[in-house]
Every structure is written in C-alpha cells, then in structure tokens.
C-alpha cells in the first residue's frame with residue numbers, strides 16, 4: 001500500500017513537473033483585436049518596430065505571438081537572458097543571421113547551404129560562418145586590430161584636412177553631412193584608396209538599401225526581374241554588388257583592410273563565384289549601417305548639451321599638444337594612445353547605443369528547449385523565433401534606475417548592468433567590431449568637437465525622433481532633418497592630427 005502510494009505520488013509529481021516544463025510563454029493578444037490576422041496587421045503597420053512595441057509595453061521576461069503558424073517569443077526583460085546566452089546553438093543568432101544575410105544580398109541556395117552549414121545544436125564539423133567570425137575576432141584582438149584603430153584615426157585626420165568647410169551662413173542637414181563623412185572614413189579604412197563607396201552613385205544606392213532592408217527580404221521570393229521593376233532597392237543592391245565585384249576582381253583589396261583580405265579567400269573557397277561580392281556587400285552593410293547612425297546621435301547629443309560639449313573638449317585638450325608652424329599655423333596633435341582617457345566620449349557612444357537602440361536581437365529556436373527557472377520557466381518549440389526587444393531591456397527603470405529614459409553621457413563610466421545592455425550584443429555572438437567602431441567614432445568626434453561649433457538653425461536643439469520600422473540597423477537615424485550651421489572655431493589653416 002505504502003509502496004503504491006509512494007509510486008503514485010512520484011508519478012503525479014513527475015507529471016506535474018513535466019507540465020510545468022511544458023508551459024509555453026503567455027500569449028499576447030494583438031494590438032488590433034482581430035483574431036488570426038491582428039498581429040499580421042500590426043507587423044504590416046509597425047514592421048520591425050512591432051516586436052519592440054510589445055516588449056516595451058509588457059516588459060515581461062517572455063511573451064508569445066503567433067503569425068501564420070510561426071511562434072515569436074518576445075523577450076521584454078532581462079530575467080531569462082542568462083539562460084538564452086547559455087544556449088547559443090539551440091537559440092541561434094547565427095542560424096538566423098545566415099538566412100537573413102543570404103536573403104538580403106540575394107545569394108544562391110548553394111552559398112546559403114555552405115554559409116549556414118554546421119551551426120545547429122547537434123551538428124559537427126567546421127562552419128563557414130564561424131570561420132569568418134573567428135577570423136574577424138582574431139584580427140581585431142591582435143596587434144593588427146590596434147593598427148587598424150590607428151589607421152582609422154589617420155584617415156579621419158586626413159579627411160578633416162581636405163573636407164570642404166561648410167560656409168558659416170549655410171544651413172545643412174547634419175544627418176546627411178554625417179552620413180557622407182562617416183561613410184567616407186569607414187569605407188576608406190575598409191577598402192583603401194580604390195574604395196568603391198567614393199562613387200556617389202554607390203553611396204546613394206547604399207543609403208537606399210539600408211533604409212529598405214525589410215522590403216528587400218520580403219520580396220526575395222519573387223523573380224528578380226519583377227522585383228527590380230517594382231522596387232529601387234533591388235537595383236541599388238545590384239549596383240553596390242557590381243562595384244564591389246569589380247573592386248575584388250581587379251585585386252584592389254591588397255590595399256584594403258586586413259579583414260577584407262582575410263574574408264576574401266574564405267568567401268572564394270565556399271561560395272558561388274557570383275556571391276563573393278554579395279557577402280562583401282553584407283559585411284559593409286553590417287558595419288557601416290550601424291556605425292553611421294551611432295556617430296550621428298553621438299554628435300547630436302554632445303553638441304546639444306553645452307556642459308557635455310565643454311567636458312568633452314576639456315578631456316580632448318588634456319591629451320593634445322599644439323605647436324606653431326613657421327608660417328604661424330597652429331598644429332594640434334591628439335595623442336591617440338591616450339584617447340581612451342577621454343572617458344566621457346567613449347561613455348557617450350555606449351550611452352547612444354543604449355538610449356537610441358531601435359534594433360532587435362533575433363535567435364532561431366533550433367531544438368525544443370526549456371528556458372528560465374522558478375516561475376519563469378518556459379517551453380519554446382523548435383522552429384520559433386526568439387526576439388530580444390533591446391528597447392525594452394534598455395528602458396527598464398528597475399535595472400537602469402529612475403533616469404533610464406534620459407540620455408546620461410557619463411553612465412558607462414560607472415558599472416552598468418552588463419546583461420541588460422544589448423547595444424553591441426552579449427555572450428557568444430557579441431559584436432567583435434565594437435572596439436573598432438568605438439575608435440572610429442571617438443577619433444572622429446575628438447577632432448569634430450575641437451574644430452567646429454554647431455548651432456541649430458531654429459535656435460534650439462529639437463528632438464528629430466527615430467523610426468526603426470524598415471531598417472535592420474541597431475540604431476535608426478532621425479526622422480526630421482536636423483538643420484544646423486557649422487562654423488570653424490579657429491583659423492581655417494589650423495590642422496588637427498593624431499600622434500601615435
């Protein structure tokens with residue numbers, strides 16, 4: 001009797017535990033209350049932003065929506081993030097990334113197969129995607145990576161010497177100015193003197209594509225001849241691919257960055273020939289499309305706050321030496337090895353990545369899995385998509401404090417909640433280009449703040465707002481044109497350089 005009672009309790013216990021293990025995340029009703037298609041209409045209206053809207057509104061550890069039979073698990077708070085980070089192969093950013101990249105740049109099935117091979121939880125053998133990421137990491141974490149920071153700073157200072165100074169009275173759209181200048185220095189340090197982005201048509205095509213990444217992905221199943229008639233983004237993409245193809249085939253990459261040179265043989269070995277330039281296009285998109293808006297918002301926040309601008313100028317002055325040339329010109333040299341001591345500058349860039357984040361982190365659920373603990377244990381089904389709503393994690397006042405909804409430039413000079421900061425990702429798939437991007441932006445900013453004053457045409461700095469609906473970038477640019485006037489702070493002949 002006792003034995004059968006005990007067995008009965010054990011069986012019931014096991015059943016209850018298994019039910020607990022199999023609890024799916026709570027379902028979220030659509031914001032437009034129409035059964036079956038409510039979420040779909042929401043997605044059509046808000047596009048990428050729909051997931052962030054749900055995350056920010058609910059701020060729940062996880063919630064589920066189903067669209068056309070696919071489950072989307074939306075993460076709106078940090079509670080179960082540690083469990084997600086621990087399962088990079090089951091909750092795989094790379095499996096998603098491989099599909100996304102190949103759809104975006106339009107590569108063949110064979111290339112996609114090779115790119116995404118061996119990423120799953122149970123597969124073995126080498127993976128082309130991981131080989132590419134490992135190679136990038138190895139370069140960026142070595143002396144070559146440090147040399148790339150120096151090279152970037154050299155290109156920045158050369159650019160400032162040759163760039164046309166905007167006429168003092170002329171009104172200009174600050175975002176357009178930043179887009180052009182930052183794309184120039186990024187592409188120049190990536191591709192060298194034969195940089196294909198120097199062509200204004202390639203540049204225009206690039207901006208068009210970055211603004212329409214979603215449209216490119218959702219129309220990818222249609223024949224190219226139809227899409228290219230319907231949609232300029234397709235023509236823009238092909239234009240960039242052609243320019244990169246010419247660049248790679250004519251061997252100009254020998255004067256390009258170590259990363260471009262290291263990727264090329266990997267791409268050549270594993271991809272269809274026609275897709276090599278497509279993958280280079282994807283690399284450029286991932287790196288440039290994130291760095292440019294982050295640079296813009298850093299400039300915006302620093303110039304819009306007079307005290308912050310003074311702090312940044314003081315920190316840059318402290319690492320600058322000035323000599324006067326024989327013809328009476330001031331020559332300023334910023335010590336690049338001490339650039340990191342301009343702590344407010346580096347912190348401001350990270351704060352931009354927190355405060356201005358509009359992007360999402362995506363993971364494919366490649367196996368059935370239980371995530372979380374205690375009351376927050378949930379069962380996720382294979383084939384679902386896990387969406388980390390970065391905005392929700394970044395705006396959580398319980399984690400970031402009462403001023404979470406404010407831009408606090410010095411925030412990252414203190415200890416910050418590591419797992420709640422998604423600006424450059426975390427864990428296995430964290431951004432390996434973070435340091436390079438920070439140096440690019442900080443070296444540009446260092447000269448920018450010392451050389452220019454910027455004033456808004458309307459007399460006060462107004463919030464130009466963001467719209468992250470169509471872009472896959474982590475930080476969306478401004479919606480309204482931030483019109484400004486730029487003036488030099490000293491004689492036009494004064495120069496700014498970096499010493500190494």
Ligand code: HEM
Nearest residue numbers: 133287290291294361362423424425429431432433437474
């Ligand atoms: C301000 C500029 C940048 C921002 C905001 C940014 C942001 C991010 C984020 C959020 C992730 C993680 C995505 C996820 O886990 O869902 C990521 C991954 C990645 N980033 Fe960046 N990124 C920037 C610049 C760069 C640059 C310049 C490079 C290359 C030189 C780069 C290369 C990569 C790579 C290869 C990964 C994937 C890493 C992996 O899967 O292991 N990023 N980036």
